[in-house]
Amino acid sequence: MLQVSGLTKTFGSGSNKLQVLKGVDMTIQQGEMVALMGPSGSGKSTLLNIIGGLLSGDGGEIDLDGEKYGQKSPSGVVNIRREYVGWIFQDFHLLENLTALDNVAIALELAGMPAKEAEDAARIALTKVGLEDRMNHIPDQLSGGQQQRVAIARAIAGNRPFLLADEPTGNLDIASGREVLQLFKDLCHDEVNPISILMVTHDPDLASNADRMLLLNDGKTEASDIRSAWGLDVEEQDGGEEE
Ligand SMILES: Nc1ncnc2c1ncn2[C@@H]1O[C@H](COP(=O)(O)OP(=O)(O)OP(=O)(O)O)[C@@H](O)[C@H]1O
């Protein structure tokens, strides 16, 4: 599904030069939910922005479902943004005067879908995220977790196969955060139409529930496990005493 090879990115020049990505190699399969962790400033959002076609890298390549880019300018990868990648942000980015249904439908219409078709697709997506009885509510009438589910419906509507989520649970309480993660896993493990998700999170507990964890460290990604995510090197994780 996604293959990133030798991706590099440097900001600035001269004494302000900062090489953020130093040759990132990673693969995400269809149906996989991968958590990306790493210290603040390590380049997680930069990596997502390049994969999402919002920023160009300096070196290396990205292959998303056969589409090859990575060094192309954002104007050269319009199809990646319109057809391949859905985004989910920490602060939902919903239009406050529009109902849940219209928030999802308008995104599809902007991508060129006729209005009636967009509304049908929006209903399907909102039903998938469990909001069939909230379609006509505006964001103010929804909880934070429900608002994030509207944003997820918007991201998956139109059958985009790959979701990028930059700290999607950052504004949610613990229970809502777990629900979002479970929804992500359900979407990835769907038997008919599995998608893939790359999610940035600072929460090791959520990250350890993903299918796989990656750590962005010194400009490169490496496989990670729950212990290194917590900065621990101990035997017992849950303090359990059985055995
Ligand atoms: N457009 C830019 N111009 C110059 N420097 C930038 C730009 N975008 C990001 N940077 C720098 O690149 C580094 C990585 O930033 P990035 O936002 O990718 O980090 P992050 O891992 O997402 O951090 P956080 O966890 O705080 O969100 C930071 O030092 C940042 O200041």
Ligand SMILES: [Mg+2]
């Ligand atoms: Mg960031």
